[in-house]
Amino acid sequence: MLNVAFCDDDVKFLNSIVSEAKRIFKRLKVNTTIYTYTNGKKLIDDFEQYHSYYDIIFLELDLPVMDGKEVARKLRLFDKKFKLVFVTSSEQEVLNTFQYDISGFLPKRLMNERLFLIIDRVVTAIKDDNPQLQVFKVTITGDKRALIKVPLNDIMFFGSVNRKSYLHTKRRTYLLHGFKFIDLIAQYSEQGFVDIHRTCIVNIQYIFSVDDIEIRLDDGTLLPLSRRKRSLVLDKFLQKVSEGMNIRK
Numbered sequence: 344m345l346n347v348a349f350c351d352d353d354v355k356f357l358n359s360i361v362s363e364a365k366r367i368f369k370r371l372k373v374n375t376t377i378y379t380y381t382n383g384k385k386l387i388d389d390f391e392q393y394h395s396y397y398d399i400i401f402l403e404l405d406l407p408v409m410d411g412k413e414v415a416r417k418l419r420l421f422d423k424k425f426k427l428v429f430v431t432s433s434e435q436e437v438l439n440t441f442q443y444d445i446s447g448f449l450p451k452r453l454m455n456e457r458l459f460l461i462i463d464r465v466v467t468a469i470k471d472d473n474p475q476l477q478v479f480k481v482t483i484t485g486d487k488r489a490l491i492k493v494p495l496n497d498i499m500f501f502g503s504v505n506r507k508s509y510l511h512t513k514r515r516t517y518l519l520h521g522f523k524f525i526d527l528i529a530q531y532s533e534q535g536f537v538d539i540h541r542t543c544i545v546n547i548q549y550i551f552s553v554d555d556i557e558i559r560l561d562d563g564t565l566l567p568l569s570r571r572k573r574s575l576v577l578d579k580f581l582q583k584v585s586e587g588m589n590i591r592k
Contacts, residue, residue: 345373345469346396346492350380350414351403351430357381360401360430360454367462382406383414390418391514392483396476396492397425399465401449404431415443421514424472424494426465479510481517488520495534499560500545501527513562537579540567547583550576 347364351357357379368375378397380386383406390397400418404411415427428447446468447461475495483489493512502509503524510517528544536544539558543566552559553576557568568576 345375345398345466346378347375347399347401348378348380348386348390348397349401350383350386350406350411351401352381352406353403354381356451360458363454363458364401364462367459368466370459371463371466373466383409383411387414387417391421396422396494398469399426399428399446399462401428401430404429405433412443415445419443422494422497426469428461428465479517479522480520481510482520483517491517496546496548498531498546499549499562499564500543500566501531501536502566503542537576539572539576540569543567547579550580550583553577553580 345368347368349357349361349364351360361377361379365375365377378389380389383402386400386402402411402415406414411429411431415429418425418427423444426446427443428449429443429445430449430451432451446465449457449461476492477495477498478490478492480488480490493510497512497514499511499513501519501524502511506524508519508522508524508527510519524542528538531544532538535548536546537550538544545558545560545566549560549562550558551561553573554568555573556570557565558576559565
């Protein structure tokens with residue numbers, strides 16, 4: 344299942360491209376959930392809050408108030424992995440868009456000729472990338488609950504407070520539903536996380552330093568470190584650092 348967003352202030356064109364894209368995804372036998380936006384700010388807000396993780400975003404360059412390039416810049420601050428396709432009537436803009444790591448450039452006048460090729464290529468790239476999306480039931484606001492998809496690499500740590508489990512991502516923190524903390528430890532210890540304390544399991548890639556009684560994450564967050572677990576945590580941290588050094592050689 345892929346989540347696909349289309350953002351264009353031209354409602355007539357928006358309806359047209361969504362209709363055609365649905366036919367193409369069906370032809371490719373790819374299940375999708377389609378989201379539509381007529382302004383970039385709403386798209387940014389939803390993306391930031393994980394109201395849905397978008398695998399593909401079709402973004403109009405010539406949006407009012409905040410143009411497509413500015414929207415793309417803000418979206419890329421949250422995530423580098425989603426596939427971005429710029430849509431525009433100004434074909435000469437293509438040379439000014441590569442810095443946003445685009446997967447396609449669709450001139451509106453050539454939609455019928457190029458949309459299938461772009462979608463086919465992007466879907467193939469997503470399968471090759473394998474972003475390891477995790478699905479959680481969480482509290483969004485108040486008592487409102489929702490299912491969200493979060494890339495594994497976006498998860499910084501899981502915490503337990505008063506027998507409740509929390510998901511801490513690069514963007515925000517969520518109260519989890521249907522997850523016991525002991526089960527999270529069992530599941531994610533095999534996926535690059537390390538158990539540092541009875542109340543916390545951390546994604547090793549976000550550990551900045553290991554002290555005697557706490558660890559510091561890259562964003563400055565301090566977490567308690569169990570003395571009896573310190574040796575194992577330090578070994579895994581040094582192994583991760585060593586792997587990074589080998590990659591850079």
